[in-house]
Amino acid sequence: MGQDSVKNIVIVHGAFADASGWEPAYHLLKKKGFNVTLVQNPTSTLEADLNATNAALDRQEGPVVLVGHSWGGTVITQAGTHEKVKSLVYVAAFAPDAGESTLDLVQSAPILDVNGILPPDAKGLVYLDKEKFNATFATGQSAAKSDFMYDSQIPLTVTAFTDKVSVAAWKTKPTYAILPTDDGTVNPVLEHKMYDRAKASVTEVTGGHTFFMNDPESVVKVIVAAAENR
Numbered sequence: 001m002g003q004d005s006v007k008n009i010v011i012v013h014g015a016f017a018d019a020s021g022w023e024p025a026y027h028l029l030k031k032k033g034f035n036v037t038l039v040q041n042p043t044s045t046l047e048a049d050l051n052a053t054n055a056a057l058d059r060q061e062g063p064v065v066l067v068g069h070s071w072g073g074t075v076i077t078q079a080g081t082h083e084k085v086k087s088l089v090y091v092a093a094f095a096p097d098a099g100e101s102t103l104d105l106v107q108s109a110p111i112l113d114v115n116g117i118l119p120p121d122a123k124g125l126v127y128l129d130k131e132k133f134n135a136t137f138a139t140g141q142s143a144a145k146s147d148f149m150y151d152s153q154i155p156l157t158v159t160a161f162t163d164k165v166s167v168a169a170w171k172t173k174p175t176y177a178i179l180p181t182d183d184g185t186v187n188p189v190l191e192h193k194m195y196d197r198a199k200a201s202v203t204e205v206t207g208g209h210t211f212f213m214n215d216p217e218s219v220v221k222v223i224v225a226a227a228e229n230r
Helices: 019-031 046-058 071-079 102-107 143-151 158-162 188-197 216-227
Strands: 008-012 035-039 064-069 085-091 175-180 201-205
Touching: 008 019, 008 046, 008 071, 019 035, 019 216, 035 046, 046 064, 046 071, 064 071, 064 216, 071 085, 085 216, 102 158, 102 188, 175 188, 175 216, 201 216
Parallel strands: 008 035, 008 064, 064 085, 085 175, 175 201
Antiparallel strands: none
16 A cells, blocks of 8 residues: 555445445455454444444544445445545445435435335334345345345334434545446435435446445455545
């Protein structure tokens, strides 16, 4: 890495999964000399996830590239205002504006042909449909991996989905985005719209919503570019 490169990477996972899916990318980044922190955010409320992310940012020594996947994009949009954050990387992620919620964004785009998100249960928890899980969320994963991901999914709450961000860090921080063309969870039409609005440097890749699990090289390449401000 160059002398002026950012050496710290903080990654915020999305809904319905935890940070373990980022292990392949983690190992590649570590081999390149980065310090990598994976936030295990609870996906219960935006405030709770912001607290978890800010706690991780506070612990960093020096500037940070802040990465968010899916729902994690909503989190980094606000957490990215932290003074240590130098750039943002959205990975198949939501990028709301100030005053917008994740649900606002979802409702602003056409409905996907196959929608794997189930209605909230009596406790206000949202899960993914088992029959549609591989086609929408775990596209490209093996059947065994997809089954494991389904059985270990962490629900998103309605509260988190409707919480609005109060500030958008992408307005003031260099922003990068990775758009998987076969995303079955976040509509690629919406991703294009959000990333154009954020004036992000966009990289399109072939793959589904969790492409970074079986194609970590493509996401690492963008993270490194963000760290090197190029």
